[in-house]
Amino acid sequence: MDLGIAGKWALVCGASRGLGFGCAQALVREGVHVLMVARRAEVLQAAAAELEADPLRPASATVQFVAADITTVEGREAVFALRRDFDIVVTNAGGPPPGDFRDWDRTAWIKALDANMLTPIELIKACVDGMMGRGFGRIVNITSGAVKAPIDVLGLSNGARSGLTGFVAGASRSKLAGQGVTINNLLPGAFDTARLKALMAGAAQKSGVNIGVAIEARKKTIPAQRFGTPEEFGAICAFLCSQHAGFINGQNVLADGGAYPGTY
Ligand code: NAD
Numbered sequence: 001m002d003l004g005i006a007g008k009w010a011l012v013c014g015a016s017r018g019l020g021f022g023c024a025q026a027l028v029r030e031g032v033h034v035l036m037v038a039r040r041a042e043v044l045q046a047a048a049a050e051l052e053a054d055p056l057r058p059a060s061a062t063v064q065f066v067a068a069d070i071t072t073v074e075g076r077e078a079v080f081a082l083r084r085d086f087d088i089v090v091t092n093a094g095g096p097p098p099g100d101f102r103d104w105d106r107t108a109w110i111k112a113l114d115a116n117m118l119t120p121i122e123l124i125k126a127c128v129d130g131m132m133g134r135g136f137g138r139i140v141n142i143t144s145g146a147v148k149a150p151i152d153v154l155g156l157s158n159g160a161r162s163g164l165t166g167f168v169a170g171a172s173r174s175k176l177a178g179q180g181v182t183i184n185n186l187l188p189g190a191f192d193t194a195r196l197k198a199l200m201a202g203a204a205q206k207s208g209v210n211i212g213v214a215i216e217a218r219k220k221t222i223p224a225q226r227f228g229t230p231e232e233f234g235a236i237c238a239f240l241c242s243q244h245a246g247f248i249n250g251q252n253v254l255a256d257g258g259a260y261p262g263t264y
Pocket of ligand 1: 013014015018037040069070071093094095096115143145188189192194195196
């Protein structure tokens with residue numbers, strides 16, 4: 001299926017690895033020009049080089065990158081100094097650390113809110129009017145399955161991302177919906193990335209279980225009996241960014257191999 005977005009410009013945050021990289025890769029393969037953002041220049045440069053060398057990348061699709069912390073004003077200014085007229089924005093940043101809510105002070109909460117709620121809102125604010133003016137826009141926020149089924153040790157994530165979800169529910173149904181702009185949230189369950197491995201290693205160590213055993217046990221809790229891949233996550237993201245997805249708006253799209261046990 002031709003997604004009809006070749007030649008569009010996309011901003012993909014947290015794009016040097018994991019789910020953000022999967023999204024950048026899927027968009028580039030559709031002929032979209034992608035500006036990749038992550039903090040560490042050398043890792044990001046290697047990721048951009050990988051996309052440039054991708055045999056599935058149409059020659060017309062360019063790959064650019066800027067090393068910046070997207071959760072800061074300076075980081076976002078560095079991005080917008082390059083361009084602001086993005087047709088597609090994929091918001092994403094690292095998830096907050098796990099822990100006991102008794103240990104989180106105001107600083108920990110502000111950091112989580114900055115990364116997983118206020119930064120996506122700032123990016124939406126910066127890009128949405130231009131999108132409306134051009135009559136096309138796709139914003140996809142990478143959130144978490146924890147928005148639907150909270151994970152006790154990830155309280156910072158549960159709270160911050162729920163705030164973003166509430167904001168998006170309203171903003172996506174505002175005037176922008178009539179101007180060709182959609183905002184959706186894409187909710188990962190367990191995907192095979194560095195973040196998942198780090199969280200599982202921490203949990204395994206705490207309970208004195210071998211990491212390999214813990215991973216296999218976790219996979220068994222998922223009806224699909226496996227973790228998702230960044231590539232399949234990217235494909236869903238690219239579809240939400242496509243011309244075909246213009247009537248999907250304000251949704252929370254869960255990709256979790258069937259792990260969420262609810263009917264709705
Ligand atoms: P990851 O750690 O593998 O990759 C995160 C990417 O974001 C990296 O490229 C990193 O450099 C970049 N990044 C982090 N903080 C940044 C910042 N401040 N500015 C710019 N770039 C930044 O993580 P992932 O597994 O790909 O997860 C992506 C998001 O999805 C996270 O918020 C995570 O909490 C959430 N999530 C992941 C899973 C999963 O199973 N992998 C499940 C639920 C939610």
